[in-house]
Amino acid sequence: MAKKFYVTTPIYYVNDKPHIGHAYTTIAADVLARYHRLAGEEVFFLTGTDEHGAKVAESAEAANKTPQEFCDENSAKFQMLWDRLDISNDAFIRTTSSYHQQGVAAFLNRLKEAGAIYEGEYQGLYCTGCENFITEKELVDGKCPNHDKAPQVIKEKNYFFKLKDYLPKVKELLDSGELKILPTSRHQEVLGLLRQGLDDFSISRQSVKWGIGLPFDNRQVTYVWVEALQNYITALGYGQIDEKFAKFWPADIHLMAKDIIKFHAIFWPAMLLAAGLEVPKVIFAHGFFTVDGQKMSKSLGNVIDPDALIDELGAEAVRYLLLSQFPFGADGDVKASNFVIQYNSDLANGVGNLVSRVLAMADKFLAGKTPDQDKEFADEMAGIWRQYREAMAAFQIDKAVEVIKKWQIFCDGYIERHKPWALAQTNNNQLAKVIYNLLEALRHLALMLYPIMPITADKILISLGQTDWQASSLPDLSRWGGLKAGTKVVKGEALFPRLEK
Numbered sequence: 441m442a443k444k445f446y447v448t449t450p451i452y453y454v455n456d457k458p459h460i461g462h463a464y465t466t467i468a469a470d471v472l473a474r475y476h477r478l479a480g481e482e483v484f485f486l487t488g489t490d491e492h493g494a495k496v497a498e499s500a501e502a503a504n505k506t507p508q509e510f511c512d513e514n515s516a517k518f519q520m521l522w523d524r525l526d527i528s529n530d531a532f533i534r535t536t537s538s539y540h541q542q543g544v545a546a547f548l549n550r551l552k553e554a555g556a557i558y559e560g561e562y563q564g565l566y567c568t569g570c571e572n573f574i575t576e577k578e579l580v581d582g583k584c585p586n587h588d589k590a591p592q593v594i595k596e597k598n599y600f601f602k603l604k605d606y607l608p609k610v611k612e613l614l615d616s617g618e619l620k621i622l623p624t625s626r627h628q629e630v631l632g633l634l635r636q637g638l639d640d641f642s643i644s645r646q647s648v649k650w651g652i653g654l655p656f657d658n659r660q661v662t663y664v665w666v667e668a669l670q671n672y673i674t675a676l677g678y679g680q681i682d683e684k685f686a687k688f689w690p691a692d693i694h695l696m697a698k699d700i701i702k703f704h705a706i707f708w709p710a711m712l713l714a715a716g717l718e719v720p721k722v723i724f725a726h727g728f729f730t731v732d733g734q735k736m737s738k739s740l741g742n743v744i745d746p747d748a749l750i751d752e753l754g755a756e757a758v759r760y761l762l763l764s765q766f767p768f769g770a771d772g773d774v775k776a777s778n779f780v781i782q783y784n785s786d787l788a789n790g791v792g793n794l795v796s797r798v799l800a801m802a803d804k805f806l807a808g809k810t811p812d813q814d815k816e817f818a819d820e821m822a823g824i825w826r827q828y829r830e831a832m833a834a835f836q837i838d839k840a841v842e843v844i845k846k847w848q849i850f851c852d853g854y855i856e857r858h859k860p861w862a863l864a865q866t867n868n869n870q871l872a873k874v875i876y877n878l879l880e881a882l883r884h885l886a887l888m889l890y891p892i893m894p895i896t897a898d899k900i901l902i903s904l905g906q907t908d909w910q911a912s913s914l915p916d917l918s919r920w921g922g923l924k925a926g927t928k929v930v931k932g933e934a935l936f937p938r939l940e941k
């Protein structure tokens with residue numbers, strides 16, 4: 441039976457349209473999903489939208505819409521962007537869907553039956569921007585530092601989750617590595633939070649109306665974070681259809697940025713333990729984008745709109761450029777003015793130029809017919825694949841991109857050393873060998889590119905006469921010699937025309 445791989449993104453709030461931070465996480469998840477499918481695994485890739493809570497309700501009111509209308513419109517914006525970016529998600533969950541609501545009721549009932557929920561009185565400062573309580577100590581000039589807004593004082597009857605009862609077990613899972621938090625700096629951060637001590641948290645709201653009623657007290661709605669986390673299981677049919685849940689749970693990786701690590705690394709595993717379910721295997725928190733050195737924010741007017749970027753550079757380039765900005769896991773600054781420069785150097789002059797050069801030479805010197813097999817690169821290629829697989833297995837997408845670049849530069853160097861145009865005058869045997877090696881090298885380059893730029897990869901493979909390559913998986917595809925003698929190869933259009941700017 442094929443190995444399974446379950447990858448998720450956060451479900452994004454629909455209080456606004458998507459920006460490049462959302463696109464970054466989703467593209468990264470898509471790369472992992474595509475890589476694991478290519479490796480022959482059975483993949484379930486989930487993304488979606490988080491639609492309840494005070495923040496969404498307030499934004500809907502400000503827009504003069506009902507919450508549901510507002511959610512429908514904004515959720516569609518995310519789905520449209522993912523279509524434009526060729527995101528290959530297997531499901532798109534909306535927390536206003538009835539199956540999510542039913543799954544949440546089943547999960548909460550289970551927590552209640554397990555004795556993990558009790559009633560209490562709560563008073564605290566609530567920041568709607570964070571959808572979370574905030575302490576006096578965290579305030580700066582009386583305001584939430586993340587949202588620059590004064591929190592509301594909330595006093596109400598709530599239901600609480602006995603978080604403290606499960607913290608020792610969460611710590612044990614972290615120590616044993618059964619629950620991995622990556623990169624390791626984030627693991628340390630989570631241990632720090634545990635050392636500081638955490639209180640039980642309230643799982644319901646009395647004053648908020650836009651949410652899922654508690655199954656055991658419908659005067660209260662479920663706290664938006666509590667039901668949002670459950671999307672990872674309700675999307676698999678938790679509480680209703682067991683088959684998918686049994687097959688794919690636990691998640692192999694929950695991807696997100698560092699802002700929401702506490703909810704995922706502590707609260708979520710604790711709730712799962714209380715419900716007697718397995719915890720996710722890996723929680724990976726990548727860094728935060730800043731733009732030209734500043735936090736991306738509407739008020740600064742520096743939010744990069746992914747749609748505008750796609751209009752300018754094309755979806756494939758946007759996927760590549762976002763992922764190759766900085767190490768996956770680290771914070772990084774994006775300079776919008778660099779995108780065109782990097783497009784020209786990496787894509788137009790790099791991959792694009794190599795592909796068109798090799799195909800043009802095969803066309804000109806050998807009438808587009810693949811020569812007999814040669815094995816000059818077989819060993820190098822195996823080494824490159826090893827590095828690529830290791831990078832992907834460690835979720836180091838930027839390293840996988842580096843490996844691809846290295847291979848492209850190696851091929852450019854090989855052309856310069858062997859000068860096929862000179863061999864065409866003097867040595868046809870040697871010319872045939874060199875062209876075979878280059879064509880086969882392109883096939884491997886395209887396969888490595890596939891998770892990152894799927895359309896580009898497919899175009900290259902089709903030019904190489906590989907129309908049914910998707911029927912095989914990596915163990916076969918990555919073997920040297922897949923390109924058969926006699927296969928017709930054709931020059932395609934330029935993959936990445938140079939941009940003048």
Ligand code: ME8
Pocket residue numbers: 449450451452453454460461462464465490668669670671695696697698699700727728729730736
């Ligand atoms: O937190 N740089 O939703 P959200 C990189 N609904 N990534 C960024 C980013 C930035 N500047 N800004 C946002 C929520 N992101 C909850 C999640 S999950 C059960 C519920 C990405 O719309 C990144 O993935 O605020 C971050 O974790 C996520 O968007 C937060 O999205």
